[in-house]
Amino acid sequence: MTAFPQGTYNRWHSHKTGQILIATDGIGYTQTLGGAVQVMHPGDVVYCPPGVIHWHGAAPGSHFAHIAISPEDNHDVTWYFFPKLEYEKLGF
Template structure:
């Protein structure tokens, strides 16, 4: 019994000590998945990271990735022929469908995006934002990327 209590206390102490430390694989102690690699494309307005979690597209007809947006960063308008699901895991973000107002996203929110709905998502101006992006029925085709979200569109919530 004393050994179990000692082991439990030891594990808890290590967790508290490492909460603010970053590990070599780009994973902070409070993160579920690694941040991944910086995205190098024109579909994001600034720095974002991607860690693919499920890539066996043929077996599952989906991809699942952990996406982190630096504060103020958003992706371009786009759609998914098979739809997309976002599981918000950290920070505060925005989501907007074409012709509708911006929605604020918080940790624990789930967004179900129907096939071919034009939308964008990203971080708020003052918070990094992380979500799990599940692209479904990818056999129907890849994401269709459109125009960048303008500053006026991004800032329209403030009006």
């Protein structure tokens, strides 16, 4: 399980084998590069396909926790350093 304090998030990244996120607490956001922001509530499940660049974290006014599952290798993550501008549009 991964927990994000209020308004925190991870950097853009991708997983070689994809990733499944299961929201467990609070309100979270996730977004694929070029896609719309998706709000996550407890019980929501989001699938990010292999190699798709994305980020996830807590909404500005909420903490957030989720279970993250990668089908084969959870350690095969590629991190990207994009401008913070994308996050700032969301109020971070």
